[in-house]
Every structure is written in structure tokens, then in C-alpha cells.
Amino acid sequence: MIQELTPHQAQELIASGNVDVVxxxxxxxxxxxxxxxxxxxxxDRFRASPHSFLPRDGVVFVCAAGIRSxxxxxxxxxxxxxxxxxxxxxxxxxxxxxxxxQRDASxx
Numbered sequence: 001m002i003q004e005l006t007p008h009q010a011q012e013l014i015a016s017g018n019v020d021v022v023x024x025x026x027x028x029x030x031x032x033x034x035x036x037x038x039x040x041x042x043x044d045r046f047r048a049s050p051h052s053f054l055p056r057d058g059v060v061f062v063c064a065a066g067i068r069s070x071x072x073x074x075x076x077x078x079x080x081x082x083x084x085x086x087x088x089x090x091x092x093x094x095x096x097x098x099x100x101x102q103r104d105a106s107x108x
Contacts, residue, residue: 002073002084007097010060010087019058019085022046024072033101035062035087035094043068050079058083065090 005013013019014037021038023030030040041053043063054076061069061076066088073084087094095101 001082002070002077002086004088005060005085006088007094007099010085010094011099013085014060019060019083020054020056021060021062022053022072023062023091024068025063025091029064029091031104033095033103034091036100036102038062038102043072046072047075050075050081054079054081057081060085060087062087062094063090065092 014021014035021035023034023038023040024043024046026042027040034040039053046053059076059081061072061084063069066086069090070086073086076084091101
């Protein structure tokens with residue numbers, strides 16, 4: 001089952017250290033800013049080999065608005081993972097909620 005999370009719920013879960021964060025956006029979106037600590041795996045790469053990108057159960061999937069991340073979570077569920085979360089509204093909602101966005105120095 002995939003649990004939908006608000007930005008603040010996601011932040012709390014991420015802070016617990018019990019989940020990984022996987023951002024499935026494209027590279028040009030990623031460099032514009034992402035959740036701190038997120039791992040970047042574009043959806044097409046993830047779709048090709050989900051097990052190689054998920055070291056454990058307990059993953060929060062993120063994209064720009066929550067659609068691609070929902071797709072990634074479904075792929076993970078079909079691959080046998082159980083603790084799956086989708087950030088509702090994606091990085092847009094996260095940013096709008098005033099939560100921190102990390103921008104890599106190379107993107108500046």
C-alpha cells in the first residue's frame with residue numbers, strides 16, 4: 001500500500017531516518033532544487049531496474065507534482081516493496097510549505 005504524505009508529514013518521516021528519499025524527476029528539474037538528502041533516479045531509469053535503486057523498504061518518492069512519484073511507488077509495490085510513500089504535490093508543495101530545498105553548487 002502506498003501512503004500519501006503532506007510535505008510536513010514527509011519532513012517528519014524523513015527526519016526519523018527510517019526512510020530513503022528518491023526523486024524521480026529529470027536531471028534539468030533536479031538541478032533546480034531538491035529535497036535535502038534525496039537520491040536522484042529519473043523515472044525511466046528506475047522503471048528499468050527498481051531493485052538496483054532501492055536498498056531497503058521504506059521509501060518516500062518525490063517528483064515535481066506527485067504524479068511520476070506515484071508511478072514510481074506503484075512500480076516499487078509491484079516489485080515487492082511494502083513501506084512506500086508518495087509526497088503529495090511533490091517538490092512544488094514542499095517548497096510552498098516553506099521547507100528547505102537543496103541546490104547543488106554546480107547548479108548555481
